[in-house]
Amino acid sequence: MTGVGPAVVVEQLTKRFGERTAFADVSFEVGYGEVFGFLGPNGAGKTTTVRTLGTLIAPSSGSAVVAGMPLNAENGPAIRARISIMPESPGLYLRLTVVENLQCFAGLYELADARGRIERALRAVNLADRAQDLCGSLSKGLRQRVALARALLNDPAVLFLDEPTSGLDPVAAREVHELITSLRARGVTIFLTTHRLEEAERLCDRVAILNTTLRLVGKPDELRERLFTKKLDVRVRTPLDDPGQVFGALPGVQGWDQVSSGYLLAVSDPDLAAPAVARALVGADADILSIAESRHSLEDVYLELIDEDVEARRR
Numbered sequence: 001m002t003g004v005g006p007a008v009v010v011e012q013l014t015k016r017f018g019e020r021t022a023f024a025d026v027s028f029e030v031g032y033g034e035v036f037g038f039l040g041p042n043g044a045g046k047t048t049t050v051r052t053l054g055t056l057i058a059p060s061s062g063s064a065v066v067a068g069m070p071l072n073a074e075n076g077p078a079i080r081a082r083i084s085i086m087p088e089s090p091g092l093y094l095r096l097t098v099v100e101n102l103q104c105f106a107g108l109y110e111l112a113d114a115r116g117r118i119e120r121a122l123r124a125v126n127l128a129d130r131a132q133d134l135c136g137s138l139s140k141g142l143r144q145r146v147a148l149a150r151a152l153l154n155d156p157a158v159l160f161l162d163e164p165t166s167g168l169d170p171v172a173a174r175e176v177h178e179l180i181t182s183l184r185a186r187g188v189t190i191f192l193t194t195h196r197l198e199e200a201e202r203l204c205d206r207v208a209i210l211n212t213t214l215r216l217v218g219k220p221d222e223l224r225e226r227l228f229t230k231k232l233d234v235r236v237r238t239p240l241d242d243p244g245q246v247f248g249a250l251p252g253v254q255g256w257d258q259v260s261s262g263y264l265l266a267v268s269d270p271d272l273a274a275p276a277v278a279r280a281l282v283g284a285d286a287d288i289l290s291i292a293e294s295r296h297s298l299e300d301v302y303l304e305l306i307d308e309d310v311e312a313r314r315r
């Protein structure tokens with residue numbers, strides 16, 4: 001499942017539909033074995049990127065390498081043999097059973113040892129005991145798992161999952177998360193588009209934020225650091241008489257704000273600043289309730305960027 005070099009390389013890729021630009025000038029790389037999150041608002045170009053990298057539509061300009069092969073019409077069949085796409089809507093034959101659906105797709109792929117592959121795929125998604133059920137009788141969550149089994153039939157090196165938990169309840173979504181984690185453990189490279197930011201934060205090694213153009217790529221922690229200053233959240237039983245005197249002269253504390261719950265301190269390194277802050281509070285006779293690093297979520301990062309875009313469009 002692994003290869004030499006990155007699993008996906010995208011360089012200045014652009015897709016236009018007539019006058020409309022779906023995405024423009026997008027460049028990034030995905031390493032083998034990585035879970036790569038692709039985030040962005042509605043209409044940002046995520047699905048079109050997946051369809052382009054999945055060889056379903058041709059880019060307007062730019063270049064890409066997918067599963068080690070340059071993306072072009074000639075390599076289409078070879079790329080398709082090494083990747084899978086699980087689209088947002090599973091598109092199963094509802095009057096056929098689970099196993100009949102998989103047989104049908106194994107036939108289309110002309111896969112050798114279809115029976116063994118189907119058994120393994122069903123086991124991988126914990127559906128072996130539902131093989132004879134009609135797909136039409138399955139819940140949305142189970143249908144999604146059948147679609148995932150279908151995507152696993154060809155043992156893909158790169159798996160594109162387009163909104164795999166869209167419309168699922170929290171339990172069904174968690175099951176899909178566990179499946180993604182187990183696929184990653186098997187070395188499958190996963191390209192995951194999602195609107196669920198907590199899902200991206202939990203599952204992805206790195207994320208990209210797209211809004212027609214690529215806004216940021218990195219590990220969630222790096223993106224937080226790039227966009228936000230670090231903060232210490234300080235809570236005390238009663239407000240300080242003179243917070244400026246307590247926090248003002250502390251090394252590593254760049255500024256402070258009084259908030260309803262206490263004080264938010266801008267710091268260069270929370271681990272270094274916290275003990276000094278604690279000592280200063282004790283020196284000021286304050287009753288400390290807690291001192292903790294205030295963490296920005298990936299959602300904060302996302303909203304900061306997308307809001308910037310909305311503001312820029314208004315100007």
Ligand SMILES: Nc1ncnc2c1ncn2[C@@H]1O[C@H](COP(=O)(O)OP(=O)(O)OP(=O)(O)O)[C@@H](O)[C@H]1O
Binds near residue numbers: 020023048049
């Ligand atoms: N076949 C097509 N013809 C014309 N325009 C298209 C086509 N497919 C997509 N688009 C346009 O390209 C843009 C990006 O669409 P895309 O579906 O890739 O966004 P998305 O990020 O996946 O959105 P969502 O999160 O809502 O699924 C949209 O403006 C869309 O209308």
